[in-house]
Amino acid sequence: MSTPNGTPTKITQGSQTKGGIGESTLRPDGTLKVTGEFAYSSDMWHEDMLWGQILRSTVAHAEIVSIDTSEALALAGVYAVMTYDDLPTEVKNYGLEIQDTPVLAHGKVRHHGEPVAIVAADHPETARRAAAKIKVEYRELPVITDEASATAPDAILVHEGRDDHHVGHVPHPNIVHRQPIIRGDVAAARERADFVVEGEYTFGMQDQAFLGPESGLAVPEEDGGVHLYIATQWLHSDLRQIAPVLGLPERKVRMTLSGVGGAFGGREDLSMQIHACLLALRTGKPVKIVYNRFESFFGHVHRHPAKLYYEHGATKDGKLTHVKCRIVLDGGAYASASPAVVGNAASLGVGPYVVDDVDIEAIALYTNNPPCGAMRGFGAVQACFAYEAQMDKLADAVGVDRVEFRQLNAMEQGTIMPTGQPVDSPAPVAELLRRVKAMPLPPEQQWLSAGEEADVRQLPGGLSNTTHGEGVVRGVGYAVGIKNVGFSEGFDDYSTAKVRMEVIAGEPVATVHTAMAEVGQGGVTVHAQIARTELGVTQVTIHPADTQVGSAGSTSASRQTYVTGGAVKNSCELVREKVLEIGRRRFGSYHPAWATAELLLEGGKVVTDGGEVLADLVDVLEDESVEVEAEWRHRPTEAFDLRTGQGNGHVQYSFAAHRAVVEVDTELGLVKVIELACAQDVGKALNPLSVVGQIQGGTIQGLGVAVMEEIIVDPVTAKVRNPSFTDYLIPTILDTPTIPVDVLELADDHAPYGLRGVGEAPTLSSTPAVLAAIRNATGLELNRTPVRPEHLTGS
Amino acid sequence: MRVNFTVNGRPQEADDVWEGESLLYVLRERLGLPGSKNACEQGECGSCTVRLDGVPVCSCLVAAGQAEGRDVVTVEGLADFAKQRGEQGGCASGASGASGASGSCGTSLQDAQGWSAKGQDSQTGEGTELAPIQQAFIDAGAVQCGFCTPGLLVAADEMLERNPNPSDADIREALSGNLCRCTGYEKIMDAVRLAAARQGEAV
Amino acid sequence: MDFLRPASWEEALAAKAEHPTAVPIAGGTDVMVEINFDHRRPEYLLDLNRIGDLEEWEVGEESVRLGASVPYTKIMENLRGELPGLALASxxxxxxxxxxxxxxxGNLGTASPAGDAHPALLAAGAEVEVESVRGSRLIPVDDFYTGVKRNALAPDELIRAVRIKKADGPQQYxxxxxxxxxxxAVCAFGLALHPETRTVRTGIGSAAPTPVRAKAAEEFLNAALEEGGFWDNGKIITPSVAKQFADLCSGACNPIDDVRGTASYRRHAVGVMARxxxxxxxxxxxxxxxxTNKGSAA
Structure with a gap:
């Protein structure tokens, strides 16, 4: 078939400066994005294309008695209706780690909104009408909604006959995975403690709420295969899950990354990918599927809600003695990333502190709640909310300033983690806290600064005009967190980069081709910068990401600049070697430096490390092009021991600290965050502008789950009660404060350019900092997030 | 049904429009103008913001038939729209208002650029003429995934037309109907301040 | 679905008479969401955008006749003096x-208890001007809301305008x-002082099946103000009077628990807003x- 409208094209970006790493070069896709020309997956269009629609379960847990598609099929304009029975092969499930998720429900639905049937029709309205005509009879089953109902002796099993590799070590089949971390002797340490504080904390279910809903276009190919244009976080992981269900070899499923409207973990799992391909192959026509916002709330996994039980002890001179905790994550109906979330929650469960005696248990449940999986900072976010509340409590018990107490116990390079792993690169936890604390506080009562009348836009309640200053109390809170960077626990976490260098129109040009999913983070900007730095060119072409090149791993775990950036750097270095070989071959006899000196590529020339120019790249290359495709890996990690949690499980840690300043209308329970200052160590800022953008964006996602964001699941029916942007609220520009950012660059010698993954750490400490500030303003204990007005008014 | 209206200065005709279709759907799926984004279809995110007879509206909440005979500007036409306004002196009269001189609100060009890394350029789409607000969004790093960007640009451009020297609170109020999930809005604030300052400088 | 495009008010009334199930659409805020999300498939959509009269307003001696489609932005910009409560609500x-x-x-047509304009209309005092081919009538806004998302309109009637009493005293929302x-809104509250009649009126939103007035609270406050000669002496209202007024406003609520808030919070918040x-x-x-809070920053 022909190429659809919206097919991504190569983007060439030049630079008048060196445009290398460390500069705030601008996005190569910026112009396309501000003119509306950048094609997102929902913008794809193909002549003669059909629209796909998914019929989803209206109940959370039920046996499917019957499905009748006859009326839907009879509707004019309908080309296909498919159910489980129409799946072409024996592979009918998919999943990131455990293949437990049915492509279409088989015999049973396990959560509200599970896909049951799919339709292709000539207009979205026709497809909707057809889906509405499919008759599904359900026999409802009791719902499993929490730890008690999941692990009761007579509990219905969410998944009968599990045979995944976790089932052998979990205490109940409704537990996906369990990871203990045991180090030292907590009982003995407790004896040494002068102060012990306990707490039970609840973390609500957060949604990624990326603005571009799930969508894609599947185009059948002449060879019997399919070409999928898709917004995802990891093309090759999708491919590995899609191809077997279609019964096609991977080479016959071509995937091209379309524009991605944000991700934040929500595109790590498949959504409509297989459905669109199935319909395209069935009808022989291109099929586009675009979720609306309602469906998007059912179409991707959410952040795990959690219950966290903590006990912290300290001596009277303020040293932590021990931490004992139990973290219960609700994974919902399917496993998704739950095992990795458990691993992170457990291994990072005490936070960035020195504690020798630790007893941690983290589990994820199978329930009939919405499936939960990856979201920015997973596992670590929930734990940070709880341990930072505990640190404040304990500081108060000891009678030490809260920031000082953290600094007194802060980890540093050389600290041994509860997993036994030494921290082998800078860990400036105390310094980050010092920096956020040292920033000047915003002036009081800014709402009066504009003129005679109170400016309600600067007060809690905002435009709703609920206070002119009455009841408003300011509070300040601090928090710091630790996040692992990259895929952990022995995962083979590699990326591939293909780099070519050639002369085009009299100028040397580098082309970078990876399968990295650009989801907005700016990876494409950084790749061009790396190529300029390593190859001395100004013109860099970024090839669209697709599966014609090896895997770049996932755009998650703060790993892309580190790992795919590392791969681009590595491939550039290999290209450089080849270019120099050509140079030596052609010009080596003209100058001894070709043989003796360390040679660099700079400003389009081959130069010695002393700066002497040996040749123009244009002359070296002439009409030759040099291309390298190579994989690159970070240092290997190990699995955590299943009984003790010991193991060098992580490759790198990332740290951020926040200070939140809030104003709370204590009578109405409304909160205005005035300022959310952040200090973060990024190792090396490859693009300072993008780094700050990541920190600010992550900070606000943390603010959202502190004061407003929560998917509310009915505890009786396990149905989602607020699947819309009317009732799932994310912060507006009137809810967000100024976000001063202090960036530290302490190199990690193990990482490319010394960089440290940036994206997630700011999402961790933001939430507990806001909560601490609200506690400071109100004097309330507040063990749950998000905080709702009724929690603050006691009504 | 058939719907006729003007989009970005050009007469457009859409045929076989289902009566329940929104203006957003017609723009995106029938007129080949997918710049306006569909992110919520319930007026809660502003990604589909267009100007309807000059007024910023959510195009997802305008029934296609309601656009009959009317004038629509989308992000695809924003650069031309801003250029014409400039030629007609539309913003110049506003920008020369007295409030600009007092410095009581708004940000000077120097301040607005204070945060910005110097010596950079983007040649992508070279030759594409951009509205000042579009250039400012690129320069300030206000674009990440970019899905909210078209709607924000239309809303911000209209605000600067009405209020060339906005305070921070004014910017926040004017853009409070546009959700962004990537940036935390700080760089969007920077971008609007920058565009306002450049606009003031140009007068 | 059919899309009806009357060019005049008379045509609109005729169309509504002929197709009583036709759903009027103006700003589209409610109707388009229902269509976009497949919650509603009306047989006819009746577009009111072409009727320019509906976007006009007249300021009279006693009241403002506000066309049904005058956008909230215009109310904020042009009618802050005459309709301060509604301007704040807008x-x-x-x-x-x-x-x-x-x-x-649109707010009146949908008649959601959460509609933002209702408390302001109730507090100011208003009449809804509705019309059909059978004729025109004025419905006092107090009688307009008949149930959750139900109003007093007959199937062939359309809302033409709202006649809202011009403010004769301060109003808040x-x-x-x-x-x-x-x-x-989790909940909302409107209050209007009417010095000419020496009365106060209230409106409560999102805290009962329909928008309501807190009549017992109004009566209490009217009596207390009269008794203390407050309208004349302009003294500060005593905290105990304010508290009792607030409590009575809370008592006028009949709220539910939902995803936006709890019933008890709504009662509490209405009391705080009333005070x-x-x-x-x-x-x-x-x-x-x-x-009320002159800080040191002044």
Missing amino acids: HTVASPQIRNRGGVG SKVGTRNAMVI RTLTWTWESYRGTAGR
Whole structure:
């Protein structure tokens, strides 16, 4: 078939400066994005294309008695209706780690909104009408909604006959995975403690709420295969899950990354990918599927809600003695990333502190709640909310300033983690806290600064005009967190980069081709910068990401600049070697430096490390092009021991600290965050502008789950009660404060350019900092997030 | 049904429009103008913001038939729209208002650029003429995934037309109907301040 | 679905008479969401955008005749003096984009208890001007809301305008939402002082099946103000009077628990808003500035 409208094209970006790493070069896709020309997956269009629609379960847990598609099929304009029975092969499930998720429900639905049937029709309205005509009879089953109902002796099993590799070590089949971390002797340490504080904390279910809903276009190919244009976080992981269900070899499923409207973990799992391909192959026509916002709330996994039980002890001179905790994550109906979330929650469960005696248990449940999986900072976010509340409590018990107490116990390079792993690169936890604390506080009562009348836009309640200053109390809170960077626990976490260098129109040009999913983070900007730095060119072409090149791993775990950036750097270095070989071959006899000196590529020339120019790249290359495709890996990690949690499980840690300043209308329970200052160590800022953008964006996602964001699941029916942007609220520009950012660059010698993954750490400490500030303003204990007005008014 | 209206200065005709279709759907799926984004279809995110007879509206909440005979500007036409306004002196009269001189609100060009890394350029789409607000969004790093960007640009451009020297609170109020999930809005604030300052400088 | 495009009010009435199930659409805020999400497939959509009269208003001696489709933005910009409560309420509606298209007619037609305009209309005193081919009638706004998302319109009637009493004293409006902009009310409260009649009127939103007035609270306050000679002496209202007024406003609520808030929070918040808006309006009536919290920053 022909190429659809919206097919991504190569983007060439030049630079008048060196445009290398460390500069705030601008996005190569910026112009396309501000003119509306950048094609997102929902913008794809193909002549003669059909629209796909998914019929989803209206109940959370039920046996499917019957499905009748006859009326839907009879509707004019309908080309296909498919159910489980129409799946072409024996592979009918998919999943990131455990293949437990049915492509279409088989015999049973396990959560509200599970896909049951799919339709292709000539207009979205026709497809909707057809889906509405499919008759599904359900026999409802009791719902499993929490730890008690999941692990009761007579509990219905969410998944009968599990045979995944976790089932052998979990205490109940409704537990996906369990990871203990045991180090030292907590009982003995407790004896040494002068102060012990306990707490039970609840973390609500957060949604990624990326603005571009799930969508894609599947185009059948002449060879019997399919070409999928898709917004995802990891093309090759999708491919590995899609191809077997279609019964096609991977080479016959071509995937091209379309524009991605944000991700934040929500595109790590498949959504409509297989459905669109199935319909395209069935009808022989291109099929586009675009979720609306309602469906998007059912179409991707959410952040795990959690219950966290903590006990912290300290001596009277303020040293932590021990931490004992139990973290219960609700994974919902399917496993998704739950095992990795458990691993992170457990291994990072005490936070960035020195504690020798630790007893941690983290589990994820199978329930009939919405499936939960990856979201920015997973596992670590929930734990940070709880341990930072505990640190404040304990500081108060000891009678030490809260920031000082953290600094007194802060980890540093050389600290041994509860997993036994030494921290082998800078860990400036105390310094980050010092920096956020040292920033000047915003002036009081800014709402009066504009003129005679109170400016309600600067007060809690905002435009709703609920206070002119009455009841408003300011509070300040601090928090710091630790996040692992990259895929952990022995995962083979590699990326591939293909780099070519050639002369085009009299100028040397580098082309970078990876399968990295650009989801907005700016990876494409950084790749061009790396190529300029390593190859001395100004013109860099970024090839669209697709599966014609090896895997770049996932755009998650703060790993892309580190790992795919590392791969681009590595491939550039290999290209450089080849270019120099050509140079030596052609010009080596003209100058001894070709043989003796360390040679660099700079400003389009081959130069010695002393700066002497040996040749123009244009002359070296002439009409030759040099291309390298190579994989690159970070240092290997190990699995955590299943009984003790010991193991060098992580490759790198990332740290951020926040200070939140809030104003709370204590009578109405409304909160205005005035300022959310952040200090973060990024190792090396490859693009300072993008780094700050990541920190600010992550900070606000943390603010959202502190004061407003929560998917509310009915505890009786396990149905989602607020699947819309009317009732799932994310912060507006009137809810967000100024976000001063202090960036530290302490190199990690193990990482490319010394960089440290940036994206997630700011999402961790933001939430507990806001909560601490609200506690400071109100004097309330507040063990749950998000905080709702009724929690603050006691009504 | 058939719907006729003007989009970005050009007469457009859409045929076989289902009566329940929104203006957003017609723009995106029938007129080949997918710049306006569909992110919520319930007026809660502003990604589909267009100007309807000059007024910023959510195009997802305008029934296609309601656009009959009317004038629509989308992000695809924003650069031309801003250029014409400039030629007609539309913003110049506003920008020369007295409030600009007092410095009581708004940000000077120097301040607005204070945060910005110097010596950079983007040649992508070279030759594409951009509205000042579009250039400012690129320069300030206000674009990440970019899905909210078209709607924000239309809303911000209209605000600067009405209020060339906005305070921070004014910017926040004017853009409070546009959700962004990537940036935390700080760089969007920077971008609007920058565009306002450049606009003031140009007068 | 059919799309009806009357070019005049008379054509609109005729169309509505012929197709009583036709759903009027103006700003589209409610109707388009229902269509976009497949919650509603009306047989006919009746577009009112072409009827220019509906976007006009007239300021009379006693009242403002506000066309049903006058956008909230226009109310905020042009009628702050005459309709201060409604102007404040308009400012809390959704987003700038929605305020540019939505009008009071839509709020009344949908008759959601969460509609932002209702408490202001109830407090100011208003009549809804409705019309059909059979004729025109004025429905007092107090009688207009008949149930959750139900109103007093006959199937062939359309809302033409709202006649709202011009403010003869200070008015205030507050709304609680869990976000600082673009939020549906958890609950809302409107208060209008009417010095000419020496009465106060209230309106409560999102805290009962319909928008309601807190009549017992009004009667209590009317009596207390009269008794103490407050209208004449302009004294500060005593905290005990304000508290009792607030409690009675809370008592007028009949709220539910839902995803936006709990019933008890709604009762509590209405009380707080009642007390604060009473303070603001009364301070304003006494001729002092509205600022209640002069801080050191001044």
